Amino acid sequence: MKDIFHGILAGDTIFKNKEALRPSYVPEILPHREKQIKELASILAPALRGETPSNVFIYGKTGTGKTAVSKYIGKQLVEKGKEMNVNTNFVYINCEIVDTHYRVLQNVANHFIKVWENRIPFTGWPTDEVYTRLIDAIEKTAGVAVIVLDEVDKLKEGNDVLYNLSRMNYDLKKARTSIIGISNDLKFTEFLDPRVKSSLGEENLVFPPYSADELCDILGERAKIAFKDSVIEENVIPLCAALAAQEHGDARRALDLLRVAAEIAERMKEERVTEKHVRVAENKIELDRVTEIVRTLPIQSKIVLMASIIGGEKYEGLRTGEVYAIYKDLCRKGGINILTQRRIADIISELDMLGIINARVVSKGRYGRTREIEVSAPLKIRQVLEKDESMPDLKDYSPALQSKLI
DNA sequence: CATCCACAGGAAGGACGGGGGT
DNA sequence: ACCCCCGTCCTTCCTGTGGATG
Numbered sequence: 001m002k003d004i005f006h007g008i009l010a011g012d013t014i015f016k017n018k019e020a021l022r023p024s025y026v027p028e029i030l031p032h033r034e035k036q037i038k039e040l041a042s043i044l045a046p047a048l049r050g051e052t053p054s055n056v057f058i059y060g061k062t063g064t065g066k067t068a069v070s071k072y073i074g075k076q077l078v079e080k081g082k083e084m085n086v087n088t089n090f091v092y093i094n095c096e097i098v099d100t101h102y103r104v105l106q107n108v109a110n111h112f113i114k115v116w117e118n119r120i121p122f123t124g125w126p127t128d129e130v131y132t133r134l135i136d137a138i139e140k141t142a143g144v145a146v147i148v149l150d151e152v153d154k155l156k157e158g159n160d161v162l163y164n165l166s167r168m169n170y171d172l173k174k175a176r177t178s179i180i181g182i183s184n185d186l187k188f189t190e191f192l193d194p195r196v197k198s199s200l201g202e203e204n205l206v207f208p209p210y211s212a213d214e215l216c217d218i219l220g221e222r223a224k225i226a227f228k229d230s231v232i233e234e235n236v237i238p239l240c241a242a243l244a245a246q247e248h249g250d251a252r253r254a255l256d257l258l259r260v261a262a263e264i265a266e267r268m269k270e271e272r273v274t275e276k277h278v279r280v281a282e283n284k285i286e287l288d289r290v291t292e293i294v295r296t297l298p299i300q301s302k303i304v305l306m307a308s309i310i311g312g313e314k315y316e317g318l319r320t321g322e323v324y325a326i327y328k329d330l331c332r333k334g335g336i337n338i339l340t341q342r343r344i345a346d347i348i349s350e351l352d353m354l355g356i357i358n359a360r361v362v363s364k365g366r367y368g369r370t371r372e373i374e375v376s377a378p379l380k381i382r383q384v385l386e387k388d389e390s391m392p393d394l395k396d397y398s399p400a401l402q403s404k405l406i
Numbered sequence: 407c408a409t410c411c412a413c414a415g416g417a418a419g420g421a422c423g424g425g426g427g428t
Numbered sequence: 429a430c431c432c433c434c435g436t437c438c439t440t441c442c443t444g445t446g447g448a449t450g
Contacts, residue, residue: 156425298437300437319412319413320412320413320414321412321413339437339438339439340438340439340440341413342414342415342438342439342440342441343437343438343439345413345414345415346415346437346438349414349415361413361414361446362446363411363412363413363445363446363447363448364411364412364413364446364447364448365410365411365446365447365448365449366409366410366411366447366448366449366450367411367412367448367449368410368411368412368413368446369411369412369413369414369444369445369446369447370411370412370413370414371413371414
């Protein structure tokens with residue numbers, strides 16, 4: 001046994017600590033977020049004097065450091081609290097996972113209830129009972145609790161949860177709470193109850209996307225931790241940064257690129273990560289994304305997609321009507337009910353928005369107005385679709401030669 | 407210039423299913 | 429246990445339209 005692991009570990013020539021490249025990792029240094037850290041710290045500082053900090057709403061696109069900064073501040077706050085002998089608590093909740101009223105309250109409460117027997121069960125209690133327990137538990141700490149709700153827009157009962165949490169201070173005597181809501185959807189607040197909106201948005205923080213140069217610094221810091229010395233060629237990090245900056249300055253994407261590039265280099269038994277590996281990684285990530293989307297598509301969309309691929313081989317400037325004709329053939333072959341062209345037009349739009357096809361409206365004058373459809377990676381997508389059992393069998397299928405006869 | 411194609415894409419509503427409230 | 433509301437998926441019906449063609 002020992003020898004097996006030894007063999008594998010010996011092959012590990014590139015990574016020192018891969019964790020540092022994962023999105024969940026909270027680094028010691030957060031380059032180019034000094035301003036946000038300072039601002040958030042000054043908002044939360046009253047907590048250390050035992051006062052109530054304002055609630056905060058943090059907005060920023062994915063990979064702009066919202067979560068990392070919050071967690072970082074939380075850690076600092078708790079440490080500083082210990083140092084100053086103030087009871088400060090930091091609760092982090094990801095609302096994409098914990099997405100109901102009950103479960104949010106339960107999770108927050110259980111953070112304060114240390115004894116197993118008294119913990120709140122996953123289900124079964126009335127929600128307001130959970131709330132009472134939560135208040136009790138926080139009150140016992142007689143300190144300040146900062147509650148972070150990450151991806152707060154994913155909450156199913158956002159209004160109720162936020163209303164509940166934001167009025168906790170009225171029910172508390174000795175303890176104080178502050179809510180930090182994090183979202184990448186600015187429009188999210190529009191759907192909130194005005195009272196909740198004003199109480200959550202006492203302070204607003206915006207996290208702008210990183211520039212390519214800033215991403216370079218971030219990757220540099222992480223690379224120092226993640227990799228052994230001098231395994232990364234010097235142009236690799238700028239390239240990762242530049243590619244990620246093309247999107248919208250997403251640090252997560254940049255880190256993914258770097259990590260996947262290194263994994264590829266490792267698997268190829270190479271000692272250094274080069275630009276070439278980044279290029280391969282870029283393709284792999286995009287392809288993985290596409291295959292994953294295609295795999296999880298509903299059956300009707302899969303057939304429309306397949307019809308577009310087949311049509312693309314047949315026609316130049318494939319049009320909606322042609323896709324629909326092939327689609328109907330495929331449905332008949334597979335015994336699947338045929339939807340109307342109106343619906344198919346919408347499905348084509350959906351596929352377009354997912355970025356797996358390109359559909360742009362063109363006018364052919366006398367010959368109508370339609371969309372020209374192009375599948376982005378037809379060969380690869382076809383492979384994925386052909387593995388799908390729910391798809392009709394396409395052996396020796398070829399679209400009818402509909403040479404525009406009336 | 408008007409026409410007219412082959413759709414785009416909006417509006418309204420039906421069927422269905424899940425989840426929450428009582 | 430029941431109902432109600434809401435969201436999703438789909439249909440039907442509809443009006444709108446860019447620009448080659450006559």
